[in-house]
Amino acid sequence: EPEVTQTPSHQVTQMGQEVILRCVPISNHLYFYWYRQILGQKVEFLVSFYNNEISEKSEIFDDQFSVERPDGSNFTLKIRSTKLEDSAMYFCASSVRENQPQHFGDGTRLSIL
Amino acid sequence: QQQVKQSPQSLIVQKGGISIINCAYENTAFDYFPWYQQFPGKGPALLIAIRPDVSEKKEGRFTISFNKSAKQFSLHIMDSQPGDSATYFCAARNLYNQGGKLIFGQGTELSVKP
Numbered sequence: 001e002p003e004v005t006q007t008p009s010h011q012v013t014q015m016g017q018e019v020i021l022r023c024v025p026i027s028n029h030l031y032f033y034w035y036r037q038i039l040g041q042k043v044e045f046l047v048s049f050y051n052n053e054i055s056e057k058s059e060i061f062d063d064q065f066s067v068e069r070p071d072g073s074n075f076t077l078k079i080r081s082t083k084l085e086d087s088a089m090y091f092c093a094s095s096v097r098e099n100q101p102q103h104f105g106d107g108t109r110l111s112i113l
Numbered sequence: 114q115q116q117v118k119q120s121p122q123s124l125i126v127q128k129g130g131i132s133i134i135n136c137a138y139e140n141t142a143f144d145y146f147p148w149y150q151q152f153p154g155k156g157p158a159l160l161i162a163i164r165p166d167v168s169e170k171k172e173g174r175f176t177i178s179f180n181k182s183a184k185q186f187s188l189h190i191m192d193s194q195p196g197d198s199a200t201y202f203c204a205a206r207n208l209y210n211q212g213g214k215l216i217f218g219q220g221t222e223l224s225v226k227p
């Protein structure tokens with residue numbers, strides 16, 4: 001069964017550094033999402049992306065965040081200058097169409113020191 | 114109004130028992146209510162989902178009951194098994210106004226004792 005893959009599984013970064021989290025969505029999916037889950041808390045929506053544009057973003061997704069689909073397979077989340085509070089599990093998800101179920105990857109654990 | 118409130122926070126059930134997890138919402142524009150199952154170290158996996166024009170949906174041992182007037186929905190796991198031990202999240206979506214964005218409940222950690 002096709003799945004969403006995320007790399008790396010764990011990223012440790014110094015505060016203030018840039019970090020790029022990578023995702024390979026399911027191949028025929030057109031809608032892409034990033035969510036995050038701070039330890040012990042609920043999963044929170046960050047951003048949705050379709051046709052090379054952001055279609056929706058949350059208040060969390062400020063100017064420090066950006067997303068990109070650099071080629072036909074990868075979908076990336078960049079945090080320009082990381083803060084301690086960015087430490088969380090980041091999940092990528094994709095769906096065939098906007099009204100179809102979202103499939104999640106296993107996440108990247110981001111630890112900011 | 115965008116919140117989905119989930120209870121209980123944790124649940125312990127004996128093997129063979131029924132696990133019940135509840136969620137409540139305020140936004141009547143929500144049009145899709147999925148439940149996700151998450152094992153440690155894994156991402157959320159879609160378990161079952163319902164739309165508000167249906168009052169119940171059953172898939173195997175998993176049933177969603179939906180009460181539109183009360184703005185509540187619940188997950189019932191029949192004949193609960195130790196392998197069902199996981200964290201369960203309810204979620205909601207408002208496709209017309211917010212696209213595919215899912216709003217999640219706080220999660221319920223289910224432990225099924227053998």
